[in-house]
Amino acid sequence: MSSRRSRSGSSRITEDQINDLVSRLQQLLPEMHNRRSDKKSATKVLQETCNYIRSLHREVDELSERLSELLENADTTQADLIRSLLMH
Amino acid sequence: MMASIMSSSNPAANPDRSSTRRKKKKKIHHNPQIQPETPKIQWQSDAQQQIYSSKLLHALQQVRLGSSGSEPSSSAPRRVRDAAYGVLAATARGRTRWSRAILTSRLKLKFMKKNNIAKRQRKVMTVIAAAGYQPRRKSKVGVFRLKSKCFPAFQRKARVLSRLIPGCRKQPFPVVLEETTDYIAALQMQVRAMSALAELLTGSGSSSSSSAQLS
Numbered sequence: 004m005s006s007r008r009s010r011s012g013s014s015r016i017t018e019d020q021i022n023d024l025v026s027r028l029q030q031l032l033p034e035m036h037n038r039r040s041d042k043k044s045a046t047k048v049l050q051e052t053c054n055y056i057r058s059l060h061r062e063v064d065e066l067s068e069r070l071s072e073l074l075e076n077a078d079t080t081q082a083d084l085i086r087s088l089l090m091h
Numbered sequence: 092m093m094a095s096i097m098s099s100s101n102p103a104a105n106p107d108r109s110s111t112r113r114k115k116k117k118k119i120h121h122n123p124q125i126q127p128e129t130p131k132i133q134w135q136s137d138a139q140q141q142i143y144s145s146k147l148l149h150a151l152q153q154v155r156l157g158s159s160g161s162e163p164s165s166s167a168p169r170r171v172r173d174a175a176y177g178v179l180a181a182t183a184r185g186r187t188r189w190s191r192a193i194l195t196s197r198l199k200l201k202f203m204k205k206n207n208i209a210k211r212q213r214k215v216m217t218v219i220a221a222a223g224y225q226p227r228r229k230s231k232v233g234v235f236r237l238k239s240k241c242f243p244a245f246q247r248k249a250r251v252l253s254r255l256i257p258g259c260r261k262q263p264f265p266v267v268l269e270e271t272t273d274y275i276a277a278l279q280m281q282v283r284a285m286s287a288l289a290e291l292l293t294g295s296g297s298s299s300s301s302s303a304q305l306s
Contacts, residue, residue, distance in 0.1 A: 016265055024268035031275050049248035052271060056255050059278040066285040067172035073292040074155055075167070 021045070028052055132183055134276035143182050144284045150174040173197075179281050188266070189274045192258025195219055 022045070029048045032055055133139055154170045165173075177197055183190035199215055253259045253267045256274050 016263065020265055021268070024265060024272070028268060028272050028275075031272060031279075046242065046245045046248060049245065049252055052275070053248065053251050053255060056252075056271075056275065056278070059275070059282060062282050063175060063278070063285065064168070064172060066282065066289060067175060068168040069289050070151070070285060070292070071167035071171045073289060074151060074171070 025049075131186060131273055132277070134273075134280040139182070140280055140284050140287075143178060143280060144288060146178045146182060147175060147284065147288065150178050175281060175285060179277055183273075183277065187270055187273050188258040188262065189256050189270050190277075196257075 025045045025048050029043055032048070032051050034051070151171060151174055154167075154174050176193055180190040180193035180197075185191055185194075199219075202215060249264055249267065252271060253262060253264075256267060256270050259267045259270050262270070
C-alpha cells in the first residue's frame, strides 16, 4: 500500500492492483495447475487469456452453426416446449 | 463548582454516551469496504443462465421468422451468432464496456440500414467515440512505468488482449483486465447456455417425449 503514495503524482495504477487483477484472471482460465498462481508470470497469463478468449469465440461460432441447423428442422411447437422447460 | 458549570456548558465534551444528541452511526460502518463499482452480473449462477437462455430463445425465433428476404447477405449461423452476442450484451445490463460496445455497434448497423447514408454513420461514430474517449493520454504510459511490466512481450500481449475485448482498444490496462474477467465469465455462460439449448433441440428432434430424457 505504501507504493501508492510514492507514485501518486505520476499514475494511479499500482503494481499490486495489476497483479491482483492478473491473478483473478488466472483463476478463470481452465488450467489444471490453476491454484498455483505464483508459478505463472503475468505475460504467460495474458497469453493464455488471449488463447482462451479466441477458443471461446470459436466455440460460440460452432454452436451457432449447430443451432442454426437444429432450428431449421425444429418445429415451433418444440420451441414452446423448450421455453416451458426453461421456466423451471 | 466551576468544574460543574464548565461541563454543563460544554455538552460536546461530555464523555457520557447516554445522551441522545449523538446520532447512531451504526449503519454506515456496516460495510467498511466500499465497492467502487456497481455490482457485476453473476454469470456463474443458474438463474442468470436461465435469463439468458430464455432471451436467446426469443431472439432466435425472431431470427427464424425474419430469415426469408430481409438479409440475404448474412448466413443463418451468422445471424444466430449475432443474436447470441446481442442477447449476451443485453443481459449484462450496461454495466461493462464490452457489452455497451456490442450494443452500440448493433445500433449503428440498424441505423445504417434504415437510412443508408454514410455521412450519418460517421457522425454517429464520432459521437460514440467522443463519449467513450478518455482525455487522459497518460493512461497507457502508466503501465510502462511499472517496473516488472516493461517487457515488450507483456505490452504486446496487453495490446492484443485489448483488441480482443469489444470496446477496450483504447482503455488503460487495469480497465482491460477488469473487462476481461467479466467478458470471460459471460462467454463461459454463453457457451454453457448454447450447448444446453443445442442438446435440448437434439434430444427433442430424435424422440417425441423429450421430458423423460431431461429429468
